[in-house]
Amino acid sequence: MNIYLPIAEISVNIFVLLGLGLGVGVLSGIFGVGGGFLMTPMLIFLGIPPAIAVGTEANQILASSTSGVLGHWRRGGVDIKMGSFLMAGGLFGSSLGVLLFTLLKNIGQIDFFIKVVYVLLLFSVASMMLVEGYIEYRRARILSRSGKSPSRARKKKRRSWTRMLPFKTRFRTSRLYISALLPLAIGSVVGVLAAMLGIGGGFVMIPAMIYILRMPPHTVTGTSLFQIIFVTANATFLQAGFNHAVDIVLALLLVLGGVIGAQLGVRWGRRIDAVQFRLLLALIVLGVCFGLLWELVVPPSELFSITEVR
Amino acid sequence: MPRIFRAFRAFTLSQCLRLRFLSLALLLLLSSYFLPHRLLAEERIVVDLARYDVPISTGFSGAELLLFGASPGEGDILIKVSGPAQSYLVMRKQRFAGLWMNGERVRVVGAPAFFHVLTSGSGEDNWLSSFKSSRRDFSIKDLYVDMLGTGELLSSADERQMFRDAFVRSQRELLLYGERPNSIERLGNNLFRANLSLPAGLPTGTYIVETFLVEEGRLLSAQSTPLFVRRSGSAAFVFEFAERYSFLYGFCAVLLALAAGFLANRLFVGR
Numbered sequence: 001m002n003i004y005l006p007i008a009e010i011s012v013n014i015f016v017l018l019g020l021g022l023g024v025g026v027l028s029g030i031f032g033v034g035g036g037f038l039m040t041p042m043l044i045f046l047g048i049p050p051a052i053a054v055g056t057e058a059n060q061i062l063a064s065s066t067s068g069v070l071g072h073w074r075r076g077g078v079d080i081k082m083g084s085f086l087m088a089g090g091l092f093g094s095s096l097g098v099l100l101f102t103l104l105k106n107i108g109q110i111d112f113f114i115k116v117v118y119v120l121l122l123f124s125v126a127s128m129m130l131v132e133g134y135i136e137y138r139r140a141r142i143l144s145r146s147g148k149s150p151s152r153a154r155k156k157k158r159r160s161w162t163r164m165l166p167f168k169t170r171f172r173t174s175r176l177y178i179s180a181l182l183p184l185a186i187g188s189v190v191g192v193l194a195a196m197l198g199i200g201g202g203f204v205m206i207p208a209m210i211y212i213l214r215m216p217p218h219t220v221t222g223t224s225l226f227q228i229i230f231v232t233a234n235a236t237f238l239q240a241g242f243n244h245a246v247d248i249v250l251a252l253l254l255v256l257g258g259v260i261g262a263q264l265g266v267r268w269g270r271r272i273d274a275v276q277f278r279l280l281l282a283l284i285v286l287g288v289c290f291g292l293l294w295e296l297v298v299p300p301s302e303l304f305s306i307t308e309v310r
Numbered sequence: 311m312p313r314i315f316r317a318f319r320a321f322t323l324s325q326c327l328r329l330r331f332l333s334l335a336l337l338l339l340l341s342s343y344f345l346p347h348r349l350l351a352e353e354r355i356v357v358d359l360a361r362y363d364v365p366i367s368t369g370f371s372g373a374e375l376l377l378f379g380a381s382p383g384e385g386d387i388l389i390k391v392s393g394p395a396q397s398y399l400v401m402r403k404q405r406f407a408g409l410w411m412n413g414e415r416v417r418v419v420g421a422p423a424f425f426h427v428l429t430s431g432s433g434e435d436n437w438l439s440s441f442k443s444s445r446r447d448f449s450i451k452d453l454y455v456d457m458l459g460t461g462e463l464l465s466s467a468d469e470r471q472m473f474r475d476a477f478v479r480s481q482r483e484l485l486l487y488g489e490r491p492n493s494i495e496r497l498g499n500n501l502f503r504a505n506l507s508l509p510a511g512l513p514t515g516t517y518i519v520e521t522f523l524v525e526e527g528r529l530l531s532a533q534s535t536p537l538f539v540r541r542s543g544s545a546a547f548v549f550e551f552a553e554r555y556s557f558l559y560g561f562c563a564v565l566l567a568l569a570a571g572f573l574a575n576r577l578f579v580g581r
Contacts, residue, residue, distance in 0.1 A: 002371040002510070006541070006548040011371050011510040059563050066571025067578075108401055112411040233564045240560030244552055248563050249368070249545075252570065259574040296409045304476030305412065309397045 007247035008052045014253065016046065021060075021257020028064070028258070029265020030272070031281055034228070036061050036199035037125065039254065041118055041288050048250070050111045054101070055245030056254070057198030058235040063255045064262065065200060065228045072222025079173035079219045083226040085183035086190075086205075090231035093191020098238040101196050105243060108307075115292050117197060122289035125203055129282035136275050174215045174223075182213060187227060195235040200228040355381045355523040355531040357389070362535075364508060365542035372510045375537070377428075377519065378503040385525035386430045387494050389504055390448065391537070393424025393486075394515030400473050416459040416473045423513035425453065425487045428504050430494040450478055450487055485509035514539050 003014040020042055028035035036057050043053035072078055104110040165179035186208045190201035205224045209215045215223070240246040357379030364373055381387055397419045404413035427449060447453055457464055457473065464470050481487035486509065494504045517537040523530045541549050552559040 002369065004366060004368050004370045004510075004545050006368075006545040007552055009511065059567050062564065063567035063570040063574070066568050067574040068571075070572070070575045108399065108412050108415060112409075116409065233568075236564050236567065237557065237560040240552065240563055241557040244556055246552070246560060246563050248548060248552075248559075248566060251563065251567065255567070255570050255574070259570075259578065263578045298410075299405075300403055300410055302476075302480075303403050304473070304480065305401050305403065306477055306480040307399045307401075309399050309417070 003249070003253070005247050005250050007244065008048050008250060010047060012046060017250065017253045018257040020046075021254040022261040025258035025261020026265040026268070027281060027284075029262035030269035030277060034061055034064065034200035034202045035258070037122065037197070037203065038285070038288060040198040041122070041292055044114075045291065050114045051101075051105055051243060051245045052247055054114065054196065054198035055236070055239035055243060056247045056251045058194065058232045058239060059246050059248070059251040060254045060258065061200040062229060062232040062236055063251070064258055065225045065232065067259065069222060069225040069229060072225060075222070077218055077222030078226045079171060079215070079223045080226070082171045082174055082183055082215070082219070083223045085180055086187035086223070086227040087230045089184040089187020090191035090194070090227050091234050093188035094195035094231045094235045095238060096188070097192040097195025098235060098242060100192070101239070102242050114197065115296055119289055119293045119296065121197070122285050122292070126282045126286040126289060129278055129285070133275055133279045133282060140275065174219050176213065176215065178213065186212065191231050194228070194231050195239070200232060202228060355379065355387070355521055355533055357519070357521040357533055357535065359519060359535060359537060363538040363540065364512065365540060366512065366514065366545060367543040368545045370510065370545075372512070373508045375506040375508055376503065377506065378501070379521065380501050381523050382500060383523070383525065383530070385523045385530055387502060388430070388448065388522045388524060389428040389494065390520045390522075391424065391426045391506060391517060392422040393513055393517050393539070394422070395420045396423040396513065398477060400477050402473070402476070414459075414463055416457050416464065418477050419456040419458060421453070421455040421477070423486065423515065424517060425450065425481070426506055427489045428493040428506065429491050430496070430502065431491065450489055484511055486511070486513070512539055514541055
């Protein structure tokens, strides 16, 4: 059964879209990732124009982050002050991102840009997950052999340069005293990525929070989701306003599949071997990455591309 | 007349098909009684469409357009269906550091968004070629499109042709352009009928269906009928809203996503 997407102006099988939302939702439920970095390339593979895939994904992530943040909020896992600084950076970054997006779209290079950045991004995400998975695997083996906890000697003092920055601020919920410039800068960078690539940016934001800001684990996910809401709301608003790139019908279908998928994923996630499954996810990400790279490297069978202009 | 066809839209597809064939049969019956001698006297070709508008709703996945009519005499028939004029950007990919990216570009201005030519004889017939060459827009090959490019690109005839060919190739693949010889069926008694498939990605706008009767390379009669392709129902509403009030649409998209998120949390996560 096909459905006509009014903004993307193509007719797509409704079950493919629901299934896609479901599949990515399951993965995000299992791993606690947003899934935008998988969904946007998949939409592009389906033939949705890249610009509309990106704009619509921002809208979908807004919905899934809203449902996700509420639980963290109740458990006190949101550092509102830190979230506000990240958000301020994020609002600036996502506005800049939409502006850059519009410029690239106007010179006809947005599709190329999205694909190239995705290849780089997915490759680094996949290799990070593979390395992490390998380390965890080794640690588990050492642990089971010696019965001792792994050594924690690797905690070095690496924060020297971040300590010298001005505008020190106290963040009570996270028990931190760091420069306000740090969350602003991180928020901006992730905001640009989020607006241009149709991702929430959690997989960039969370490592940055852990390794650069040194936030305690219990506030990381909630605070990340909190600021993603504002960043994706801003990106949705501006992408719709300037680029006509948000398809509500598509977004709602993806949300529907995604919400159900995420519930299933959370349930299954408790039962399956996380380490092995993370390796599987890494391989999926790597597969999508090479799919995009293939499109970029192999001489295209059709050299010309045609777009309507108004 | 329009009222009848508005009523048609309310029926389901199968009903609609059945009714259309019924009305066609009725029309053919009636026309075989009354039309021919009158037509022969006036030497005019008459054509009608099974419907004058094609609504694109959320479930749209292409449609069939049925054309039928009566022609005086034995001449050949050519039906041209052309869509609204539209501008396109044609870009050629080139290799840059091992990656293929868009390079040179040409704007194709004022090309029809849809262009199909149906003919009664085979495309190789003499009548057709002599007739086609007399006017320039009866075949895709002769279709005039305006091309704008920067620099030296379009000064070369070969390059010009390459970009033009690429544009036509793309439109053909999307089933937006096409030429079908022998696609007009003669039913006897000077009646004829033809069927044209409209693809799922049909551009909206006002189309013109032109029918020509040609005898020995000479145009005997011509008639044109408009065809309206428009979005309808919720698809039309969403598109219009997004286009006209884009920021308000963006705001609504944000609210809708927030509401969906809250609802999802209530239904599943909250417990």
